[in-house]
Amino acid sequence: VEGAFKVGMVTDSGTIDDKSFNQGTWEGIKAGAEDLSFNEKKDTKYLKPSGSTEADYLKEIGNLHDAGFKFIVTPGFKFETAIFKAQDKYKDDKFVIIDGTPHAGDFKPVVKDNTVSIFFAEHEAGYLAGVATAVQLKTGDVGFIGGMEIPAVQKFNWGFQQGVKYANENLGTSISLKAQNVIYQGSFDNVAAGQQIAAQMYDRGVKAIFTAAGGVGIGAITESKARAKAGKEAWVIGVDVDQYSEGIYEGNKSTILTSAMKDVSKAASDMMKAEKDGKFPGGQTLIFDAKNDGIGLPKENPNLSEETLTKVEEVFGKIKSGEIVVASEKGDLIK
Template sequence: MKKLLVLCLVLALSLTMLAGCGKGSGFELALVTDLGTIDDKSFNQGSWEGLKKYATEHNKTYQYYQPSEATNAAYLEAIDLAVKGGAKVIVTPGFLFEVPVYMAQTRYPDVKFVLLDGEPHTEDYATYKTEANTLCILYAEEQAGFMAGYAAVKDGFTKLGFQGGMAVPAVIRYGYGFLQGAEAAAREMGLPEGSISVMYNYSGDFAATPENQARAAGWYQSGTEVIFACGGAVGNSVMAAAEASTGKYVIGVDVDQYAESNTVISSAMKMLGNSVYQALEAYYGNKWDGGKTWVLDVNNDGVGLAMDNARWRSFSKADYDALYKGIKDGTYKINNASDISIADLGLKYVTVTEVAD
């Protein structure tokens, strides 16, 4: 009997810890992670921090659910568990949830879904449909990339690299923004045309592989000073290459990746926590914007450049504030197209070498 009582107490304590703050039965707010964890220093962590912040401030129960594998079926199973657990709002971080949310939004019409960095569609991409219970949030990646390129050149770097993952629109916008930011900084500094060189590649994956590390190492050996690593775990390969070199740096992506490596000088960020918090504010404030897609940018704190833990040599917070203001007030015009070529950007100060695998 005593053993049974102890077991019940342990289970009750575990459930309380999982729920965080809040009252009532079940977990009102839920996050379904991709295959990673809530401390992945990427989409899962950033989204979880926003959900947790709102929940603790407003006394809501909350929980996260981690799928068993990276498949649509496993993501749907995790969503099913969240619904059974009492979720009223389910946050799904990343484009890998586009198909699962497409199916879940009709299966559970009374549950609200927040889909970050994607829009619901069928597996064959033939049909896109965002139901009234789903809010999609996209980001102005070109603005975040612009900040990274601008800061790198203002900081004195002239030999840059962009290592993208798969050539999907979001990654392309990051890269094109990076090139345009470098161009703007070089022009302001009065540098000669063609004085900024950029090695440019899409690896075709989002994985940490020997091939990705070898490519980055080759760039560093040939003179590249800093690489904007924009491809999930591809960044780990770039960081490993930088760590094996001397005086080489990395610009991270999506969240502040300073803790990943001492070589990370800053990160072009999507303000994921802010996004989730804003979506939950809308839901509980009876301003739910279901059936629509938000595109968050500098005007609503949707993107930024990591400065709190930055390792820039001379680029300061004041420089960043001026840059941010310039993007916000339209001083800097940034092309956000992802279906054009690099040549269409009309670069004069930046020379790009596109590297094919």
Template sequence: MKKKYGFMLSAVLAAGTLLSACGTNDSTNESSGGGGTEDKSSDFKVAMVTDTGGVDDKSFNQSAWEGLQQFGKDNGLEEDKGFKYVQSTAASDYQPNLSGLIREDYNLIFGIGFLMQQDIQTIATQKPEAQLALVDSVAVNENDEPLENVASITFKEHQGSFLVGVIAGMQSESNKVGFIGGVNSELIKKFESGFKAGVKSVNPDAEIFTQYADDFNAAEKGQQIAATLYDKGADIIYHAAGGTGNGVFTEAKNRAKNGEKVWVIGVDRDQHEEGMPENVTLTSMVKRVDTAVIEVSKQTVDGNFPGGQVTEFGLEEDGVGIAETQENVSEEALSKVEEYKEKIQSGELEVPSTDEEFEEFEGSL
């Protein structure tokens, strides 16, 4: 990429705190920006297109939808008229869904997931008057420059994944842990690389198994892979697989019912409930897609649509981190997480985000 534009408003920090219970909190009226925003938003329409994982994937898409619901509530918008989602059951649905929302005169349309990048770029070029937002990738033109009518939203997933890796490395009793990814891609490699680096930082001798499902919506396949990794001795599995990860929880709960002590580390949102009633969720790497959706929607309704810019949410912006539910995490591990968090934020520690960077990182330990 030849040019990269960045911005971050201080409101993101506040949003990360205020919206920790996004989708369930009935307050947070402060984020609506007062009466001025309510007047502007009375005829504002915002929507999102899910990827194939679906809006109820318990993870990425669901977090985005919770953010959109919260924004709609804060601004007095009516569901299906002022805000809504459109579900994609196949990749071929992306362009028709995006185009349909443009025809319905939605002021801002989110494409949820990097798998939608090419379709967002195509639609944005065909409809320069549309205001679009792409989560998890950067929409560019033929010159590899950010498209002016697309707000690109990215995260430092490797930073949050490093922290849950620290927890896994410290709390594994078998000294073997696993990682299950959805689609093998540059994005999911950030999760994998950061996680492995966190594990190795506190437990250099730990064995790490990795496997990809090549699908974000295949719970049965997720369960099969989880069974394989648990059978190999892993007692903790971190998934970055969307709906496929639901199968990891199923396998862990089945084993827990039979007296086996295994854990799952969730992703994107606090997945503590997904591990109940067997209580198999060790922790989760929270990625504040909900915060990002609210923040970009707020900027747009205020007349400051961040088209052509790349917003990146990391630890410093409270865009990634560990879940608030911490009942299964040891005090020692939590203390170590805070220690590493400070090192990352200060720049003392640079977390790897690719295979090559991880190999170099591991070699330096």
């Protein structure tokens, strides 16, 4: 491919300003555009469908195609059957689906040569966040707020639980995650519900809440900031991107303890760069995990001590080497 190509993105249930999954992907597209010296305004575009059916998604993909945006990124498992059809309908376009694989409705993956399917090891990111949280806080209750109860979100939760457990068993911490403090809100955009659930958890004595919930997490962060301003301990562990700046409530002080990152930005910009270089990995399913630095905690974690960072670094190394294997399945809660 010579020169600029136009890059489009469609959102499914969440919004572009969710400070996490969709926004992170979009920022990756913009960063990619800048790296490749595209005209950001003219060469990138996102569309939000008016509904959430396959037809709604195909309509926006068609709109992008008609407007000349033929490299299309769709973050979200909800696009699976739409991309299954789009990859045949628009054979000369390129598709990048994040968190999903194209299929006809039967869950049998059909990744055509013009499509790349990208998954993340959320359980590994959750595990690191669990270790960091436990080592930093030492004792007390933590909670989890998920968005929709889908594998990508569950894996954050299950990994987090294993990480906390590892710290309890090996690093001298005593942290509990009780069943009543594990809640899937059911959407990725109900900010008010996120705030309400967080308030209830903090009222029950939870010190830190891991949110894996797209825009729902913004509500939890809002609640944490209100409490921190009032002098209370109310942390959030962010998700997808480094959410530190979202949690700032005074000066440089933030309620974001750390963030369980899955680098959707890099996924998007890497694929653009590959396309530009004529190396688009069409037909492939890519896994972004600890081994390839596709998941991790932020480089800067002002709320974590040196001790915590050292422990997390050790554990990260053990996950990379395979010495620690994080299960992508449900485990026991920590009482």
